[in-house]
Amino acid sequence: MEKQNNFGSGETAVAEVDKKNNKKKSTGKWKKIVDPLIFIGPHLLFFLVFFIIPFFFGIFISFTKWDLMSDIEFVGFQNFAQIWDIKGWINSTNVFADKFFSGLKYTLYYTVVMVPLIVIVPLIFALAIHKLSHGKKFVQAVLYIPSLLSVATVALTWRWLLDLDNGVINNFFFKDNPINFVKDYAWQSIFALTLWSGVGGNLIIFMAGLSGIPQSYYEAADIDGANGWVKFWKITLPEMSFQLLFTTVMGTIGAFNVFGQPYMFGTPTGQKVLMQYIQEYAFGSSVSMAGMASAMSVSLGLIISVFSVIQFRLMRVKD
Amino acid sequence: MKKNITKILALFISAFMLVGATACAGKTDKNNGSETVITFWNPITGPDSGYMDQLITDFNKEYKGTYRVNSDAQAEASHYQRITTSMTDNSVADLTLVHKSRLPNYVKNNILRDITSLVGEIDLKSADYVGDTWTSCEFDGKMYAAPLDVLPTVLYYNRKLFPAGKETEWENKILSDDFTVDEMLDMMMEVAKVDGPASQKIYGMSFNYSYTEPMFLTFLNQLGSQAVDVSNPTEPTFANENGYLAARTVMNIPYATKTDKNNTVRLGQKDTGYNTMGYICSDSGSDHMNNFTQGRALFTMDGIWSAPDACKKTTKVDAGVALMPKINASANRVVSSDGHVFAIFNAAKSPSEAKDKAIVAFVKYVIEHSGYWCEGGKVAARQDTTNNTDYMNLEWGYLSNNLDKIISPVKVYTYKVITEPIGQYVAELCEGVNSKGTKLGYDDVKSQVDQAAEYARQQARAI
Numbered sequence: 001m002e003k004q005n006n007f008g009s010g011e012t013a014v015a016e017v018d019k020k021n022n023k024k025k026s027t028g029k030w031k032k033i034v035d036p037l038i039f040i041g042p043h044l045l046f047f048l049v050f051f052i053i054p055f056f057f058g059i060f061i062s063f064t065k066w067d068l069m070s071d072i073e074f075v076g077f078q079n080f081a082q083i084w085d086i087k088g089w090i091n092s093t094n095v096f097a098d099k100f101f102s103g104l105k106y107t108l109y110y111t112v113v114m115v116p117l118i119v120i121v122p123l124i125f126a127l128a129i130h131k132l133s134h135g136k137k138f139v140q141a142v143l144y145i146p147s148l149l150s151v152a153t154v155a156l157t158w159r160w161l162l163d164l165d166n167g168v169i170n171n172f173f174f175k176d177n178p179i180n181f182v183k184d185y186a187w188q189s190i191f192a193l194t195l196w197s198g199v200g201g202n203l204i205i206f207m208a209g210l211s212g213i214p215q216s217y218y219e220a221a222d223i224d225g226a227n228g229w230v231k232f233w234k235i236t237l238p239e240m241s242f243q244l245l246f247t248t249v250m251g252t253i254g255a256f257n258v259f260g261q262p263y264m265f266g267t268p269t270g271q272k273v274l275m276q277y278i279q280e281y282a283f284g285s286s287v288s289m290a291g292m293a294s295a296m297s298v299s300l301g302l303i304i305s306v307f308s309v310i311q312f313r314l315m316r317v318k319d
Numbered sequence: 320m321k322k323n324i325t326k327i328l329a330l331f332i333s334a335f336m337l338v339g340a341t342a343c344a345g346k347t348d349k350n351n352g353s354e355t356v357i358t359f360w361n362p363i364t365g366p367d368s369g370y371m372d373q374l375i376t377d378f379n380k381e382y383k384g385t386y387r388v389n390s391d392a393q394a395e396a397s398h399y400q401r402i403t404t405s406m407t408d409n410s411v412a413d414l415t416l417v418h419k420s421r422l423p424n425y426v427k428n429n430i431l432r433d434i435t436s437l438v439g440e441i442d443l444k445s446a447d448y449v450g451d452t453w454t455s456c457e458f459d460g461k462m463y464a465a466p467l468d469v470l471p472t473v474l475y476y477n478r479k480l481f482p483a484g485k486e487t488e489w490e491n492k493i494l495s496d497d498f499t500v501d502e503m504l505d506m507m508m509e510v511a512k513v514d515g516p517a518s519q520k521i522y523g524m525s526f527n528y529s530y531t532e533p534m535f536l537t538f539l540n541q542l543g544s545q546a547v548d549v550s551n552p553t554e555p556t557f558a559n560e561n562g563y564l565a566a567r568t569v570m571n572i573p574y575a576t577k578t579d580k581n582n583t584v585r586l587g588q589k590d591t592g593y594n595t596m597g598y599i600c601s602d603s604g605s606d607h608m609n610n611f612t613q614g615r616a617l618f619t620m621d622g623i624w625s626a627p628d629a630c631k632k633t634t635k636v637d638a639g640v641a642l643m644p645k646i647n648a649s650a651n652r653v654v655s656s657d658g659h660v661f662a663i664f665n666a667a668k669s670p671s672e673a674k675d676k677a678i679v680a681f682v683k684y685v686i687e688h689s690g691y692w693c694e695g696g697k698v699a700a701r702q703d704t705t706n707n708t709d710y711m712n713l714e715w716g717y718l719s720n721n722l723d724k725i726i727s728p729v730k731v732y733t734y735k736v737i738t739e740p741i742g743q744y745v746a747e748l749c750e751g752v753n754s755k756g757t758k759l760g761y762d763d764v765k766s767q768v769d770q771a772a773e774y775a776r777q778q779a780r781a782i
Contacts, residue, residue, distance in 0.1 A: 067782060068403040069428045092770070095777040164605035165520075166613065182604030183750070269528075269747045283400035287424060287736050287782045 062294035067287055079295035100296055103274030104303075110262075110273060111255035113191055118251045119244065122199045126206035127236070140207065144200030151197070151260030158193040159265050186268050190261045202247045209243035210236070245315045249308055256304045274300055355677040356387045358668075361416035361659075362398035366627040370695030378684045386677040402664065406430065411664040414678050419455045419658045420728035420735055422464055427732040431463045432663040437675060438462045441683045450722040452700040455730060456660055464660035465682055467689065468697035470622055471656040471718065471725045472533040474503075474644060475629045478637040480510050480521065480617045493641050496652050500568055503618065503644045504575055510617040511599045520598075525616035526573045528603040528749060532742025534572075534620060536655035538565035538646040540726045547729050547737040553779040555737050558772035566741075567764045568646050570748040575599040603750055612636060623715055626696035630714045640715040642724055656725045658700065661685075698725065733779040740778070744771035 037044075062080070065073045088094025089101045129139050146154065161168050162181035170178040181189045217235045226234065237244070259275035267273075274296065282293035363371045375390045391412065393401060399421070405411045417425075425431045445453045448466055456464040474493070481489045489506065492498055507523020535557075536546060542561040548554065557565070575598075601610055611619040612628060614635025620643065621629070630638045645652045661682050663670075685692060690707030693699045698718045699710065710716050718725070728734050744767045 065781075067428070069406055069425075069430050093773075095774045096781075163609070164602060165615065166606060166609050180602055180604040183602060184604070186604075269743060269750050283396075283403060288403050289778075289781060292781070 058294050059298055061290050062298045064291045064294075066290045068290050069288070075291065079291050080299070082292065083295055083299065096292060099277045100274070100299070102270070103272055103277040103296075104300075106262075106267070106271050107256055107258065107274045107300075109187070110190070110258050111252060113187075114194060114255045114258075115248060115251045117191065117195050118198050118202060118255075119247050121195060122202035122247075123206050123240075123244075125199065125203050126210055127232075129203075129207065130210045140203065143203055146197040147200035149197060152264050154193055154197045155190075155261050155264030158189060162189055182266060183268065186266065186271075190265055190267070193265065194258075194261050202251075205243050205247055206240065209240045213239045241315065245312070248315065249311050252307055252311060253304055256300065256307070354384055354387050355673045356389060357414055357674050357677045357681065358412035359388050359390045359414045359416070359681070360398060360401065360412040361390065361392050362395040362418075363392050363416070364394050365624050365696075367624050367695035367697070368392060370692055374685055374688055374692060377688075378681055381684075382680060386680055388677075388681050406664070406666045409666045410668050411666045413663070413667050413670065413674050414681065415662055415664060416467070416659050417464070417662050418470075419452075419464070419466070419660045422456065422660065422662070423458075423730050423734065424732040425662070425664075426458045426463050430665050432665055432667070432670075433461045433463060434465065434663055435462045437663075437679055437682075438465055440679045441465065441686070443686070447701055447703065449700060449702055449719070450725065451727050452658060452722075455658070455727050464662040465686070466700045467659040467661060467686065468693060468700050469656055469658045469722065469725055470624060471654045471698060472530070472537050472620065472643055473623050473626075473654065473715070473718075474641045475611060475619050475621065475625070476639050476641060477611065477614060477617055477635075478639060479614060479635055482509060490639065493639070493644075497645070497648070498641070498652065499645045499648055500572070501647075504572070507575060507599050507617060513598045520615065522599065522601045522610060522616040523575070523618065524572060524600040525605070525607040525610035525619040526600050526603075526749070527607040527620050528573075528746055530620060530622075530742075531569055531745040531749060532738060533622070533655050534569045534643070535565050535741050535745050536738060537643045537653070538568050538650075540653050540655050541646045541650040543651070545729050546741065547731055547734055549729060549731045552731045552733040553776060555772040555775045555779075557741065558769050562768045562772075563761070563765050565646065566745050566748060566768045567761070569745050570764065573600045573602075573749045611638075622696075623698055623718075624696040626713075626715050627694075638714065640718070642718075642721070651724075653724045653726050655728075656698075657728060659697075693719075698722070733782070736778045736782060737775040740774040741768070741771045744768065744774075 061072075063074060063076060065075045065078075082094065082096040083100040085094045085097040086101075089097035092098055125143060129136055132139065159182065162170070164170060164178055164180045164182060167181075169181070179185065213236065217239070218231055221231050221235060257275060258273055259279065262273050263276055263279075278293045278296045278300070280293075281289045281296065359375070361371065371390070371392070375388050379387050392398075399417075402411055402415060402417075422431070443465060450469075452466040452469060456462055456466050476493055478486065478490065492502065504523075509523075510521060511523040512519065512521040539546060539557055539561060542565065544556065544559075544561040544565075546555060546557045548556050601607065601616065607616075607619050608621065608625060608628060610616045612631065612633070614633065619629070623640070626640060629636075630640065632638075642652055643654045663678070686701065689697075689699050689701055690704045690710040693704060693710050693716075694713060696715070698715065699705070699707075704710060705719050711719070728738075748764060748767050
């Protein structure tokens with residue numbers, strides 16, 4: 001009887017099934033939301049705490065006068081007016097503009113020299129290693145190892161190696177006429193050490209890009225009688241455009257934010273990069289000028305954005 | 320099942336990262352049972368760090384089970400950066416060691432704790448301290464710090480490079496009150512070996528290009544001037560003839576040039592250019608202390624904290640310590656200085672009476688052992704340290720009897736902001752600003768000093 005009763009009420013059974021289905025649906029909905037959150041949650045949390053909040057707080061600080069100790073005073077665009085005072089910079093009457101533009105000048109100098117180097121040299125190495133029939137991994141590893149070292153370690157090691165009086169390089173190779181790398185060739189030394197330590201990262205990216213190019217393209221080009229140069233320009237470079245865009249944009253952003261190498265190795269007096277002045281104003285000096293440092297930082301951020309957009313437009317891959 | 324494991328793994332990783340982030344936020348201070356633990360931040364990372372570490376180890380051993388000091392030392396710039404950034408979330412250490420030149424700014428911003436009662440508990444008295452070491456910690460009758468030591472700028476000299484037969488004469492001359500920069504330049508000329516392979520070069524002076532600020536301030540002090548006046552804190556007082564002379568004198572050392580107005584009296588004028596940088600005096604790009612400790616320089620200038628390294632006796636080095644030479648015959652042979660003081664910030668993490676007791680015990684312990692501390696390259700600030708024969712027998716021990724010649728920073732909140740720029744501008748002169756090199760004249764020097772003053776003025780007004 002009971003059984004009959006159970007099966008007897010068809011409407012109740014349908015309702016129960018619907019209920020179960022609805023429950024499943026709603027659980028499914030939640031699952032769709034919760035499951036990805038579990039995976040991306042930690043990253044989102046870190047992104048929020050260490051990027052989004054400081055990002056907006058930094059922008060806010062740029063409109064204030066704050067020494068990190070006393071109360072924050074809102075000053076509007078005053079900090080920006082000071083650092084973008086072009087007249088004051090030209091006439092050397094505004095110290096803040098002077099530092100900002102001087103810092104920007106040497107940052108640009110570093111970027112203009114370093115970005116092509118950090119893209120072209122690893123590309124050449126990658127092409128050469130790609131052709132190797134033996135020892136590929138070994139050469140790759142040798143070139144990659146310096147990338148594992150911290151900027152501070154690299155800069156200080158090079159500083160000691162190139163020391164005028166007691167450096168290994170001068171004592172071995174230029175015993176009678178030592179070269180003052182640290183004073184007369186400071187920037188060249190910084191370029192060299194950055195290239196030495198940075199070549200490995202981009203090399204790996206280019207190696208991956210090269211191995212992704214179908215061999216059939218080259219075979220077809222061979223049948224058409226294309227020489228190596230034509231194959232490089234018509235096949236390799238276009239096929240590597242994404243890697244080139246990525247390394248150029250990331251290299252530019254990194255170069256604009258350069259700090260460790262000039263700070264640790266040392267630049268000639270008065271030739272600091274912008275990040276050094278930002279650090280000085282924020283923390284390095286006896287009294288912090290966080291507002292001024294933030295205004296410089298925001299301005300640098302805007303400049304980097306402009307350069308990145310230009311690079312994207314120039315190098316955009318058109319399907 | 321597989322999905323669940325993945326979820327658990329993801330949750331575990333999230334929790335792990337959060338725990339990691341919390342741990343990175345800073346070590347907490349704990350009471351281990353009845354033991355009170357305090358954190359101590361200090362900028363002692365040079366050759367003197369071993370002495371502070373030893374003092375802390377000895378203290379922790381002596382007070383085991385009662386107090387414990389967790390020391391955390393960082394290089395000077397990072398040390399102050401950490402203090403300022405920790406101010407916003409009240410996580411500064413329980414006790415910090417700072418330079419006394421920074422005290423006026425801290426006191427003005429009301430971020431230091433009045434420790435008059437703690438100083439009383441330690442039984443520190445004004446009469447026990449030399450010079451103005453005590454008063455530099457006192458503001459409106461309240462003590463905001465406890466003085467530890469004095470850090471003058473000094474001249475290191477290597478006796479092993481004295482010419483034969485002139486050892487006593489030169490030593491007496493260097494230590495006499497009348498020793499001038501010109502006499503030092505003459506000695507540099509006599510000792511410098513500029514011929515032969517570069518690796519065998521001996522410099523008259525291994526110049527410290529990053530130390531031009533204290534050199535300038537010393538020469539300015541010798542002329543009876545200061546870089547800033549208490550009555551007008553935002554106005555630098557060095558853009559004048561005294562300032563120009565002080566800057567030119569610093570610049571003349573690497574160029575081995577005497578202090579005439581137009582830079583015409585260049586020493587050892589030869590076609591070979593021996594008088595230029597890199598011959599009589601080392602060029603920038605060379606480690607000044609390394610040259611000195613390798614026995615490759617007669618003189619070098621640095622802070623007293625380098626003494627443990629500079630004065631290590633080797634086959635090539637037997638170093639002595641003197642005050643910086645006089646800028647000219649009519650000046651006073653004084654030197655600029657700074658000093659370490661113990662302070663407690665209002666933003667110290669969870670202060671308590673128990674911690675105060677631990678702080679009192681520790682500060683008292685270090686001050687009672689300041690003789691040992693000063694063996695690590697310091698000049699003692701307390702009168703009774705002169706009874707410590709171990710310290711007084713050191714090359715720099717005698718300076719404790721000459722504290723009237725060691726000038727403290729001006730007690731004004733803008734002092735560091737005003738004095739910092741001049742170092743860079745004088746360094747530019749020393750390195751031959753705008754590639755003018757040896758052609759630098761009075762107008763160039765004046766222009767650099769005026770620019771430094773303008774820079775300092777604008778910065779001081781902006782804070």
